[in-house]
Amino acid sequence: MEKNSIFKYSIKDLQEILINNNFNKFSAQQIFDWIYVKLETDFNNMTNLSKSLRDFLVQNFEAKPLSSLVIKESKDGTIKILFMLDDKRTIETVLMPQKYGQSVCVTTQVGCKMACKFCASGLIKTERNLETDEIVRQIFTMNCLLKEKYKDDLESPRARVSHIVVMGIGEPFDNFNNVMKFIDIINEPKGFQIGARHITLSTCGVVPKIIEFANMKTQINLAISLHASNNEIRNSMMPINKAFPIEKLIEAVKYYIQMTNRRITFEYILIDDVNDRREHALELAKLIRGINGYVNLIPYNEVEENPYKKSKKVDEFFKVLKKEGINAIVRKEFGADIDAACGQLRAKREGVIKNEI
Structure with a gap:
């Protein structure tokens, strides 16, 4: 009999399953504690559960971490893992040590159909969405790795993982239901205990889903992968802009802020002689002035198969924004020595990028 992954169920789901099978619903909290706090994967070791419940779990569920194909650790402490899924497809997940804790960038799709020109993720066609449990297991497996690393x-x-950024391979809002279920599970106080304000969702601009997300009125952070100050540049880099141009995207951002009263993040990768000139900074400042948000300036991780190069004007661009009264930061670079850009490790494994792993 095929078993279901325990990682796809919220605590409410488990309570319902237990009640329907004549078990105490309180045991769902105990199961969550064993799996997400103690990182236990053998139901037989869950000693405060009844023998009959343990047998039921063994017969019907499994709690498998993801299989790690390649693990790379940077000199700055960044860890990138190429995972193999149960169907032999591959994804990648990145752990980034921060002053405030351990942040993990998770993947939501096998490949990405958004085909942003600067991104290694778009070099391989989209094969499918990740299931909820496959996203949850990325965090679980990273926690297992950290438990071993800090065993003393x-x-x-x-x-333990303390912060989540949903910015890996794939467009999270293109896999909306599974991503929302994933957030529900990792946000559970009896489990990973990752607070909503420690979770950031990034989208390249799927306007209808931004509206739907805004209507949920969560405390989860939202980041917009903007990367351009006008439609001409954005169209050349990001095909989604032809469906949802900047004007529509900014309208959706304003609606999100109105509904949630949350600050927005504008992600802006600086690319040499494409979007990094002074006039672009001034144009960007005009575009977002008055919006409750800030700009996260990102040095570009070069990909050989793409024509773009890292900007030499990061500091200059930053200073223009600050002079214009725009809140901005320059994001610290992580894992440049271990192919930390989204999709690089997987693309190399698939032979789409030439360099060897």
């Missing part, structure tokens, strides 16, 4: 100091905040 498990009380350290470094020993």
Whole structure:
């Protein structure tokens, strides 16, 4: 009999399953504690559960971490893992040590159909959405790795994932239902205990889903992958802009802020002689002035198969924005020595990028 992954169920789902099978619904909290706090994968070891419940779990569910094909650790502490899914497809996940804790960038699709010209993820066609459990298992497996890495100091905040950015391979809003279920599971106080304000969702601009997300009125952070100050440049880099041009995207952003009263992040990758000139900074400032948000300036991780190069004007661009009264930061670069740009490791494995792993 095929078993279901325990990682696809919220605590409410488990409570319903237990009630329907004549078990105490309180045991769902105990199961969550064993799996997400203690990182236990063998139901037989869950000793405060009844023998009959343990047998039921063994017969019907499995709690498998993801299989790690390649693990790379940068000199800056960044860890990137190429995971193999149960159907032999591959994804990648990145752990980025921060001053405030351990942040993990998760993947939501096998490939990405958005085909942004600067991104390695778009070099391989989209094969499918990830299921909820496949996204949850990325966090679970990273926590297992951290538990081993910090086994002599498990009380350290470094020993567990504390922040999530949904910015890996794929467009999260193109896999909306599974991503929302994933967030529900990792946000559970009896489980990973990752607060809503420690979770950031990034979208390249799927306007109808931004509206739907705004109507949910969550405390989850929203980041917009903007990367251009006008439609001409954005059209050349990001095909989605032809469906949802900047004007529509900014309208949706304003609606999101109105509904949630949350600050927005504008992600802006600086690319040499494409979107990094002074006039672009001035245009960007005019575009977002008055919006409750800030600009996250990102140095470009070059991909050989793409024509773009890292900007040499990051500091200049930043200074123009600041002079114009726009809140901005320059994002720290992570894992440049281990192919940390989205999709690079997977694309190399698939032979789309020439360099060897």
